[in-house]
Amino acid sequence: MALNSFSFILITFAAILACRLCAPRLMRELVVLLLSLYFLATFITEWDQLALLAAFLAIVYLLGVSKAANASFWSIATSFLIVALFWSALFLLKDPNLLGAVNPFHAHPVKLIGISYIVFRAITFVLEVAPGDRLSPLTFLNYMIFFPTLLAGPIERFHRFNETTEQPVPLEPASFDALNRVLNGFIKKFVIADNFMDLGIFSMMPHANDLSTPVLWIGAISTLALLYLDFVGYCDIVIGVSALMGFRIVENFNAPFASRNLQEFWGRWHMSLGSVIQDYVFSPLSKAVFVNIPREKQMYAIASIYVVTMVLVAMWHGTTIGFLIFGILQGAVLFAIQIRREFARARAKASGVRYAASQTALSLWTGRISTYAFVSLTMIWWQGSLPDAIMTYQRLVGWH
Known part of the structure; x- marks a missing residue:
């Protein structure tokens, strides 16, 4: 249905x-x-x-x-x-x-x-x-x-x-915003996402040999946005319907494409899944590391936790080698972000200045674009066999 x-x-x-x-x-x-x-x-x-x-x-x-x-x-x-x-x-x-x-x-x-x-x-x-x-x-x-x-x-x-x-949510005039949300969800999912999903890299991969490099790039870059419209449209519908019934359902997205880095992205994307992983996997394992592992070895353990956590997130969606690779890449970059931040804090402390992340317009948009591009390009591992994904990467850079 x-x-x-x-x-x-x-x-x-x-x-x-x-x-x-x-x-x-x-x-x-x-x-x-x-x-x-x-x-x-x-x-x-x-x-x-x-x-x-x-x-x-x-x-x-x-x-x-x-x-x-x-x-x-x-x-x-x-x-x-x-x-x-x-x-x-x-x-x-x-x-x-x-x-x-x-x-x-x-x-x-x-x-x-x-x-x-x-x-x-x-x-x-x-x-x-x-x-x-x-x-x-x-x-x-x-x-x-x-x-x-x-x-x-x-x-x-x-x-x-x-x-x-x-205690159901009372039906008030403001509650009819939920109806507007349902209608917006239908437009996002069934009008935009469903009709343009063929532009996505997933539908193109089996036919990659027959497509030009620019068309493949369009597919690679558009897939994440189309998946977002599909998923957020669905969530708008069900959250709105639930609100009209009197049920307050948790939000699942918070402007993920405004994220300045990968850590922000995963905090804004599929938030209900992320909170479960955070509460029942990442936080308990991290606490165990800080309590039971010597300080000089904690870095390696934390790196493993980042990778394991993101592998679980990826393989929750699919159990192929491609999802495994996707999870490893996400976890590795998340850990790299933490290491870079710690080194920046250490340099700032050594210089006697207060650490503050760069907030210029250039750094903001560079972070947003690079985050979107990284997630989009690593998602190529999701679909098809390993040789299919490798061939697509080769076609994207003109090596095939």
């Missing part, structure tokens, strides 16, 4: 009416769950898909209930194990050929719509549950399969979702 289909518009209209007319929380939650199940059912065609999803949701809920009832057994090691198991399950499910000998989905692949976002919601749910929390199975199911955000996020946090379920 596409977001521009009549069926989606119909269930969205029904959801908005039901959430606004059904005052009791129980009634609102039941209606939302039924509509979410109907939306999900349009993507589930096999019993094994339903069984796997039901089993996963049951396991996640029971883990949360167990933690709420008795958190004494829950340690940092337990949290790390849960995150690692969920990540591993996601990778094995998304790529049945990954570790084929031990992959339970190798012989019998199962495709589940929105599984990346469902797994991340599962991680935040289990890790955010506190001792004594009363967990409603109805709220939990709505959180996990909330139909506006099922396909592509944003990744909401459980307690935030629970709070907005209990």
Whole structure:
């Protein structure tokens, strides 16, 4: 069911009416769950898909209930194990050929719509549950399969979702800005992005030998902007729809192309994913490094954390060698930015002056353009085989 289909518009209209007319929380939650199940059912065609999803949701809920009832057994090691198991399950499910000998989905692949976002919601749910929390199975199911955000996020946090379920955002004149946002989202995604996506490098790569170098450059430079319009358009639609229903959903983008460097870019792009990675991977690992590793070796450990974190972000999107290379490159540059900043601070301290990053118009636009270009060009690794990507790079510089 596409977001521009009549069926989606119909269930969205029904959801908005039901959430606004059904005052009791129980009634609102039941209606939302039924509509979410109907939306999900349009993507589930096999019993094994339903069984796997039901089993996963049951396991996640029971883990949360167990933690709420008795958190004494829950340690940092337990949290790390849960995150690692969920990540591993996601990778094995998304790529049945990954570790084929031990992959339970190798012989019998199962495709589940929105599984990346469902797994991340599962991680935040289990890790955010506190001792004594009363967990409603109805709220939990709505959180996990909330139909506006099922396909592509944003990744909401459980307690935030629970709070907005209990106290819906009131429908005021200003709330109709959400309707304007929905319409803008439709224009970004379905009018601009969908109609111009063929300009992107991904659609050109299989035909790179037949294209001129200038056309390839147009594809390479336009892909990131088109992906942004596609993704931010989707987020505008679902955040706006959710607001009309009374749900406050987290923002996912904050003007990423205004970023002066790669660190700013990843802080502004897909922010709901970034916050989960920051809270449950990067920060705990960094803290462990500063506590347990001698100072003279911390630099190497932090560099590894940057690379590992960005590899996880990249391979969350795809488990190919190309995504691995993309993640390594992003992590390496992020670490280089930190090293450059530390050296600048050290030089400033030695000179007795206060460190301040350059804020000239030239440095600002140089940073923005170079950041956009770097992300755009490294995204070539995403699609096609390794030889395809290498050939595209060669064509871009005139070596082929």
